[in-house]
Amino acid sequence: MVAKSEELVRELIERVAGDIGLIIYALNINGEFTDEEIAMRLGIEINDVRRALFALYELGLAEYRRQKDEDTGWMEYYWKINYDREREVLRRELMKTKRKLEEKIEKEDSTVYYICINGCVKISYEQAIEMGFTCPRCSSPLEYLDNTLAVEKVREELKKIEELLREIV
């Protein structure tokens, strides 16, 4: 993968699974391991290790199987990191962001907004009429919001996401 995608994967993991998730991921363990082994190796609380691993699991970057330990009778989790799914996960997350940005643009484009001059609220034209163009919080006048610049920024963001998506095909 290109360096950019690696950076994005790291950002994604850090956001969802925190520093511990990132550390575990960076261990590059191929094959199975238990949360206990990781906790011992890193000197981190086992619950923190589990939390991070489940977050990675939610992302699709880790999987586990449970097996009863014959000696203790406890359920043991055997984890595996899905390094080969990096690209797929990243793509899916970028697609999610892309859709969100597109929805935002559509909403901004189809709505006329008014804002309080003190910045308390941002509401639609219809709502502004109902409120007599007065802020419901501070009673100051509401004024028309030119969102052209804001929409332009979202469009730029969207373009970047689309470029990234092309790069990581």
Ligand SMILES: [Zn+2]
């Ligand atoms: Zn106000």
